Amino acid sequence: MPKAFFEHLVFEKHLSKHTIAAYKTDLIQFEQFCKDQKINNLLSVTSKDIRRWIIFLLTQNLNSVTVHRKLSSLKSYYNFIQREGLIKDNPAAEAILPKKQKKLPQFIKENEVDALFDDTFFSNDFEGLRDQNILHLFYLTGMRRQELIDLNIHDVDFSRGVITVTGKRNKMRSVPLPVWLLDQLKEYINFRKKHFSDGPDNLFITLKNKQLYAKLVYRIVNYYVSRIATLQKRSPHVLRHTFATQMLNSGADLNAIKELLGHANLAATEIYTHNSFQKLKNTYNQAHPRA
Incomplete structure (x- = not known):
């Protein structure tokens, strides 16, 4: 993962430290998933690989909100490297996600x-x-x-x-x-x-x-x-x-x-x-x- 991507999140997107930390965690997990699938270069990832990633996440009993966030991290990452000219198409762009489960906010009486x-x-x-x-x-x-x-x-x-x-x-x-x-x-x-x-x-x-x-x-x-x-x-x-x-x-x-x-x-x-x-x-x- 290029250092320039995280600098982009800080200086261009102005994301919070908490959000950037979540992006890093998501991308490290995806990178490990790719290695397990014998994919050693994130630039060669296809839309099928992204779909496998989503299926894998759902088997981990993660809720749909978390899965949505992890895919959002991937989309942002691939949008960035597409903009940099390192890939032609964003493999995560067309990924279909499960419906988000709407949870009502908890509050103190x-x-x-x-x-x-x-x-x-x-x-x-x-x-x-x-x-x-x-x-x-x-x-x-x-x-x-x-x-x-x-x-x-x-x-x-x-x-x-x-x-x-x-x-x-x-x-x-x-x-x-x-x-x-x-x-x-x-x-x-x-x-x-x-x-x-x-x-x-x-x-x-x-x-x-x-x-x-x-x-x-x-x-x-x-x-x-x-x-x-x-x-x-x-x-x-x-x-x-x-x-x-x-x-x-x-x-x-x-x-x-x-x-x-x-x-x-x-x-x-x-x-x-x-x-x-x-x-x-x-x-x-x-x-x-x-x-």
Whole structure:
């Protein structure tokens, strides 16, 4: 795999570190599959080889979403080397995939959210204050995990009451914050300055005065959410789903939610209407005398 392809993903496509890491994993797995099939040159891969790859993935009990992503990685790779003139046709271009299984986003119930932000949950030291702010920002802005990791102190505009979030493809958006959270963030920043000096510009840091990393953020969220909810998934994305679902249930405009989440199109946001409709349906069944 040429180094130039990954530079293309970084500098031209502006993909996140997480997405690029997934591409690398997918391509390494495909390369190994090719070697097992006695194909030693990725430039000689045919559309039949791609179909065999898809069948192989389906036999591994992978869900259709994962298979779609892996094929997307291959299409991007072969599009790039086709553009570079190394192959004539993209062997992955015409591949037919199984239908995606639509899974409704999991979210935390409103009564569980109240329990999640109980002050007694968090210790009175730097770590407790940091974790509390992380959870509040996820819940009140719907930002993604990498977006939170990439936040810098100067991204919080205390005078305007907004936080600037840098999303996918470096697209920036401003999300309003309530006054009480701005005060809480000030307290955290002042506390941090007293205990850490000459650290990174990142808003949130580790106890070793380094930038946060993805696994740590996941562990933080998982730890607190597991104490109040019985959800199978307890990742930062669950708080993003909770933000969107509760905004929609409270009557927020779908286009406004789209902008706050940083979605490229409305279709990605519309999945939250399924949860909202289900809640409406349940209310109808419980309240209507003829239901």
